[in-house]
Amino acid sequence: MQIINEEKIFADKIDEEIKIEPKDWMPDQYRKTLIRQISQHAHSEIVGMLPEANWITRAPTLRRKATLIAKVQDEAGHGLYLYSAAETLNISRDEMLKQLHSGKAKYSSIFNYPTLTWADMGAIGWLVDGAAIMNQVPLCRCSYGPYARAMIRICKEESFHQRQGFEILLTLSKGSKAQKQMAQDAINRWWWPSIMMFGPNDDASPHSKQSMEWKIKRFSNDELRQKFIDVCAEQVKILGLVLPDEKLKWNEETKHYDFGEINWEEFRNVVNGNGPCNKERLEARVKAHEDGAWVRDAAAAYSEKRKSREQKAVA
Ligand code: BYC
Numbered sequence: 001m002q003i004i005n006e007e008k009i010f011a012d013k014i015d016e017e018i019k020i021e022p023k024d025w026m027p028d029q030y031r032k033t034l035i036r037q038i039s040q041h042a043h044s045e046i047v048g049m050l051p052e053a054n055w056i057t058r059a060p061t062l063r064r065k066a067t068l069i070a071k072v073q074d075e076a077g078h079g080l081y082l083y084s085a086a087e088t089l090n091i092s093r094d095e096m097l098k099q100l101h102s103g104k105a106k107y108s109s110i111f112n113y114p115t116l117t118w119a120d121m122g123a124i125g126w127l128v129d130g131a132a133i134m135n136q137v138p139l140c141r142c143s144y145g146p147y148a149r150a151m152i153r154i155c156k157e158e159s160f161h162q163r164q165g166f167e168i169l170l171t172l173s174k175g176s177k178a179q180k181q182m183a184q185d186a187i188n189r190w191w192w193p194s195i196m197m198f199g200p201n202d203d204a205s206p207h208s209k210q211s212m213e214w215k216i217k218r219f220s221n222d223e224l225r226q227k228f229i230d231v232c233a234e235q236v237k238i239l240g241l242v243l244p245d246e247k248l249k250w251n252e253e254t255k256h257y258d259f260g261e262i263n264w265e266e267f268r269n270v271v272n273g274n275g276p277c278n279k280e281r282l283e284a285r286v287k288a289h290e291d292g293a294w295v296r297d298a299a300a301a302y303s304e305k306r307k308s309r310e311q312k313a314v315a
Contacts, residue, residue, distance in 0.1 A: 014215055019145035022088035030214055033207065034144050035089050036105075037216065039096045042082035043107035047100075047281050049075045051115040052124060060118060067164055068121060074157045081150040088146045101286050103273060110197050112275030119172055119179075119186035125165010127187070127194040127232070133158045134228045135198060138218035147216075166235070173239045180241075187236070188244040195259075196267045198225040204264075226256055233257045 006025040013020060020026055049072050056072065059065035083093050099105035110128055115121070136155050142148040172183040199205055199221040211217040219227075229248075236243050247260035269275060 014143055017143075017215075019148065020143050021145045029210070030216075031089050033211060033214070033216060034147065035086055035091050037211075038082055038086040038089075038147055039091070039099065040106050040108075042079045042086060042096070043100045043105055044111065045075045045079035045082060047107045047111045047285060048128075049079075050281055050284055051111055051113070051277075052121060054115050055118060055121050058118065059121075064121075064168070071125075071161050071164065074161065078154045078157070081154065082147075085144075085146040085150045097289060101282070101289065103282065106271060108197055109267060109270040109275065110193050111281060112270050112278045113189070113193050114277055116189070117182050117186060119169065119182040120190070122165050122168030122172060122183060123186035123190040125161050125163075126169055126235075127165075127190050128197070129158050129161040129165060130232065131194050131197045131228050133162055134224050134231070138224075141215075141218055143215040166239075169239055169241075173241055183239070184241050187241055191244050192263065192266075193270075195225055195229060196262060196270075198222075198228070200264070200267070229257050229259050 007027070010020065010024070010026055010030075012018075013024070020030075052068060052072050052075075056065060056068055059068050083096060086096060087093060096105065100107065110131075115124070133155060136151055136158065139151045140148055140155060142151065169183050169187070172179040174180075202208060202220045202222045205221050208217060208220050212220065233243060233248055233250075245260045247258060249258050251258045270278070273279075
């Protein structure tokens with residue numbers, strides 16, 4: 001009888017747009033879905049630092065270098081807010097990291113592609129952060145309080161990231177012929193992987209229906225992908241460049257851009273660990289974790305020392 005009441009209270013809160021908080025009763029599957037999504041999101045932020053960190057030492061000016069360092073640091077911060085939000089659901093950070101390092105937990109497919117030129121920093125900012133914003137702004141209204149609140153700050157920072165990327169591409173597009181070509185080449189390589197970030201088509205997305213009922217997700221994968229394509233198809237004109245899709249065309253009837261076929265086989269391959277950089281990315285994460293063990297040990301020892309000093313002072 002008690003459970004029935006709790007289920008009803010939970011369902012009413014979802015209906016009435018009242019946030020679910022960590023100590024509230026929630027269905028086990030709701031908790032598991034959130035742990036899965038939030039931890040994979042956190043892993044994406046942390047793994048997402050790697051492709052950009054690759055260019056910090058080679059940024060073309062001091063201003064570009066300082067901005068890129070700040071952006072990469074922001075991604076670390078996003079990872080930390082998200083790990084903290086997931087911890088409120090009764091999973092430890094150690095457990096989440098174990099799942100990442102063993103390959104059990106996913107992270108966004110996009111970070112398994114290499115960053116070959118400086119223009120890739122522009123394309124990542126414009127397209128990857130742009131796709132992230134499109135997906136994450138609705139998550140600020142997610143039914144789970146800690147996730148929704150973490151997303152508000154993350155989205156503000158993502159918006160700065162997106163603009164810095166667009167500005168890099170705009171500068172290159174107004175530069176020499178070779179610079180313009182470098183910008184176009186980066187867009188050509190990042191476009192399709194960016195639109196894959198939204199996940200499988202709705203009819204192949206096993207989690208969407210339930211996640212939308214629980215108001216974890218507010219829009220489906222295809223709805224968000226379409227919004228993103230519509231925005232980019234206009235923005236690319238300002239750059240004087242093109243998106244690499246011959247079928248991209250405004251449809252007067254639907255009031256959206258039609259677009260070409262996504263290579264879902266490539267998506268599946270990358271998600272299943274066989275993308276161009278999967279192995280390299282995971283190895284780098286595991287090594288960073290192992291190399292950082294002394295920092296965690298020192299912090300834990302310091303905390304113990306402080307605690308025992310405080311206890312002695314009270315006694
Ligand atoms: N890559 O039923 P579906 C960033 C998986 S970080 C890999 O549609 P769902 C940034 C999915 O997990 C951006 N896997 O799932 C950082 C599921 O697998 P499992 C990260 C993907 O959860 C640094 C299966 O496919 N953003 O922007 O309803 C620098 C079935 O999919 C992908 C987030 O994490 C993918 N692209 O919807 C710069 C946002 N797509 O778990 C930028 C939060 C799907 O059953 N996450 N899968 O094994 C979400 O909004 C949702 O989880 C998704 C997927 C839309 C991604």
